[in-house]
Amino acid sequence: MKKGLILSGIQPSGILTLGNYLGALRNWVDIQEEYECMYFIADLHAITVPQDPKELRENTKKALMQYLACGLDPSKNVIFVQSHVHEHAELAWVLDCNTYMGELSRMTQFKDKSQKQVNVRVGLFNYPVLMAADILLYQADFVPVGEDQRQHLEITRDIARRYNSTYGKQVFTIPEAFISETGAKIMSLKDPEKKMSKSDPNPLAFISLLDDRDTIIKKFKKATTDSMNEVRFSDEQLGVKNLINIYSSITGKTPLEVEREFEGIGYGKFKMAVGETVADALEPIQKKYYELEAPENEEYIKNILKQGAEIASGKARETLKEVYETTGFYSK
């Protein structure tokens, strides 16, 4: 018996990072046996900041290959590209008209991301509404994401509750965030106050899932720490805390066990150990990824997305139809 519907997505705004893996993808793989799962590539979200069309197209295909390489099984999960299902954008409009400027203005991701833009797009401001549409369209029960998305899940719940109560009908399922205890917030290797992000302009700040061993080790060697030279899981040592967090979410050891393991050992050796552990964890993923990259797999990749979009569209159509009726649109 399946327990409920799971839905999540990642933006194809670059090659996925260790943060995307530990905060999201890895958990998707763990739950694929138990739940009915739908995972998409959020290309509509990616264009909330400027994207080069050629890179966006390539990164979308690469994102799918990274999903598969990380262990998502296309026979157990519905995998699709967001723009292949036009209902996402359509529901987003209806929800836009049921969302307040004030509540969107409070989103911390908007505050952070808009600071980095010269001309801030309306879509960046609207982003959480599109995310709400993604989730509500499939009547998802649980949404496995990293900690940074908690606020967007809260606004999704608010929008859904408001719509249901405005129209006096349970049109939308109220979804719940599904955030794992470990790895939910991996920080930048260069600025441990910021989260690790694939669109960070400094490549030393993140570990890409496709970085080779030498690059991974080099990045960890250059990771920001402090002058205390003590491996401690403390808010006074955010850089070291982040490295402990990465190491423990891969090895399954608790932060206390990691502290003990590296007691009296300098940062050099500690960083090396974290780098090796991460490289070991990514090695099988990269092997699978490069196999999938072979030209003869092109058809296989296309088929996964085609089938995924068909199944997703069927579900999306049902919800949108109900929303249009409930909203009062005159039917054909």
Ligand code: ATP
């Ligand atoms: P961008 O840099 O384009 O904003 P991103 O790397 O921050 O992208 P998203 O595509 O926005 O990643 O996020 C996809 C999923 O990965 C979400 O569930 C998000 O919570 C999770 N995630 C992203 N970054 C991290 C991180 N540093 N630690 C843990 N989880 C993360």
Ligand code: LTN
């Ligand atoms: N906003 C998410 C990506 C995303 C998403 C979703 C995640 C878009 N739509 C729906 C879960 C459910 C992010 O990680 N930035």
